Amino acid sequence: MDAAQNTPAEGRRVLIVRNVQSGTAVIRSDPGATFAERLPHAVVHELVEGEDLAEVVGAAMASDAPPHVLGIYGGDGSVSRMAHLARQYDRPLLAMPGGTFNHFVRALGVDSVDAAIDAYETGSTVEVGVADATADDDAPLTVLNVVSVGAYPELIEERERRNSLGKWLGGVAATAVALQRAEPLTIVRSGHRARVWSVFVSVGRNDPDRVATMQRQEAEAGVLDVRIHHARGSKVRAFASLAFGKRSAAVLRAARLFPRDADVERLVVPELELRVRPEQGHPSVFVHDGELEQRDPGGFILRCVAVPRAVTVFAPLGER
Template identity: 80%
Template structure:
């Protein structure tokens, strides 16, 4: 793609997920797209519309896009990353969600910052994980896969989506804390009762249990945190503190899980048999996206895939 094409957005498809980031006040990027990328095709997902269908239709056109862009949160970015890999296209990821863990890890804090990298042809090769449940087709994971307390919390929150993200989250936390039970995992023939398992793409902060944001760009390993069920429910949910500051406060007051209760592994792949207690959901989460499975449990396999995706990012991205 030549510099003139990059400067006006010709050959770029941008999909907007209007439902992303509704819990925060965020400027509408439409004017920025119109001013800086006037030749880009910008599509907004309608209710019930799937990004895969939109991209498939675009790829069948005579002027198929050379670059796939997404404005949304981690779930939307993860889905578009999967399609970028499928269609062998670079990804332009722009922060439009509540947390934006993936783009922040690449040093992209704003829409303008992402467009700057695109116009400069500044890219980075990113490692991902592929997660497969019960032999289904693998999904692309950019940050983390989790089973246990966090997916159950997300499942409760989705039930209460009509209350709004923050109120619904507070109610979901109270309900999940009251009903929480450990689940059983089987790994390499060994059975364990655990509160949660987090499988991060690449090596992550050794002090965290809930490794929600990746710390490396290209990587060939998974960083696994297994929280064994030897502590209280309160500690189980305290382990979901995502920030260093909140984790430090919880450690100071004795609520954070003990180091002896956390098993840490760095491996190229991981396979688990997941068995929730009766009456508890059979679910896992990847990049904030909830995946429902049949009751009774499932087998989850995660594999690190280095240099799997080309993403526009500032020079010096880790």
């Protein structure tokens, strides 16, 4: 559906799903008052634990008055799942920052709920490229920022096992354990085998000085920017490579803890296929937009394909 055909009318025929589990690591004001004031006719649904986003949206689309716009208030994982549904139902996406990092919406210049609603009310949109990520024979997943295998997914897997400690303490404990247990994994690409610490597959071209490309840098992405960190350095360098902030990376480079440029291979390609083989006793996992995916032990085949202009997203003018 063309976003320009939708008239704001204070949120009429807009579905907004709030993921109340997102952003628990940061203090955020409740957006309920903003929704009520600026989008009084929107349907706002709070996604509770155990509820499936696809089922909520599917029920709304099957109703007598299906939404013209799909809105989401949550983190990158929630936004990527709603983007997948926006593609499925051919609806524009109203994405609002409600998570801890909000990499995707920040890349589009959406730094607040009000900024997203401003773009919606003026009909300002951008056609956003995504990646389709497929593991073995599963259905493709919509990726907005990055897909990763190796050290970062293992760190996330350790952190999720320590949820009872809270996000901060759990993260510290997970980093300590992951650093101790870390081992390179084997990938096979185009018939060539390599031992690597990590692979990051970013949607669109990204900062050439980073290894962990967590946040996309462009909207209309038609390629994948791949960083392969070969296992020639230490475990410390492997985890130092996960620093995705410019300041953190600069400090680590100055301390000579960051991976050497010769150890990081960069590819800019329209698609990529990897056979991933973790070491025995290590989890068979990958991460997309902060969401952990478990695979059968022994490894899996990961395919990523760039899909330009895949979803229409409300964003401020000039964010192209």
